[in-house]
Amino acid sequence: MSVRPPKPPRQERWDRRMETPLAVASVAYLTGYAVRVLADSRLPRGWLDLCLAVILTAWAVFGLDYAVRLRLSGQGPLRFVRTHLLDTVVLVLPLLRPVRMVDLYYRIRRRHDRPRLDLYGRVMVYAGVSVALLGFAGALTVYRYERHAPGATILTFGDSVWWTCATLATVGYGDVAPVTPVGRVTAVGLMACGLALLGAVTGSFSSWLIQAFTREDEEGDGKRPPGDFPGAS
Structure with missing residues (x-):
């Protein structure tokens, strides 16, 4: 089993900077997907297109974050995928992204205060x-x-x-x-x-x-x- 190497300082700064945007994008993705599925036949076409635009924009944010972290890590693509397998799966299946919000919440709490x-x-x-x-x-x-x-x-x-x-x-x-x-x-x-x-x-x-x-x-x-x-x- 591969061990994830320590994060470079630039990647650590990038992760902190992207915490809020990724959380917002995760909520937006799940909300847009839920609206399109549950209200597909009741919403005007314009609203459905708006939900689709929100979904694609959120997915683009996930892809940008993944690409930047790959660049900042200094690792090759295959090694990065092996050491960040969950992140890769979440990129391919963005509906799993809200689960990462739980981990994000605890990381923020640990940095500002001891978990209760x-x-x-x-x-x-x-x-x-x-x-x-x-x-x-x-x-x-x-x-x-x-x-x-x-x-x-x-x-x-x-x-x-x-x-x-x-x-x-x-x-x-x-x-x-x-x-x-x-x-x-x-x-x-x-x-x-x-x-x-x-x-x-x-x-x-x-x-x-x-x-x-x-x-x-x-x-x-x-x-x-x-x-x-x-x-x-």
Whole structure:
């Protein structure tokens, strides 16, 4: 597994400068995509074109940021892709960009103040918000490609949200299911993300419980008088 090298100072300055523009572009992209999918038949053509322009502009911002960071890193394209695989995936699939906003939020908080939550709390919050954003993006994508497909069972956005929740939770009721290639690929991605992120929450919660019980046992042992142990006469 490759290790990401330290960032050059110029790249570090660029990352800080682009934090706010990337956050705004991420929200704009998701909003424009959601409006185009959910209000496709109810909005005038001009508004739909405006949403498309917002989506393409946000994508251009992502591409510009990626190209500049590649240039400033001093690495070759293949090495940069290997050491920034998640960034590359997010560039190709911009609907995953809002998930990066969670990491961006914590990086800003760490630079200005100590995070209010401990490690276990941050992991659970990060996983929970990531699941919600991924689920919303996945529901939009599946609804877009499934609603007019022959033999489709996901006909409304409500159906798509229900299916997304069941898929992320790995329940799989089977009452509705995607029939298009894009829908099925999205399903595979959601199942993988659901297993990984929900597993992180479960593991962090279990570790927190073990740590809490261990601390209570240690504090209880410290409060006993010398020689006062269970079974001592």
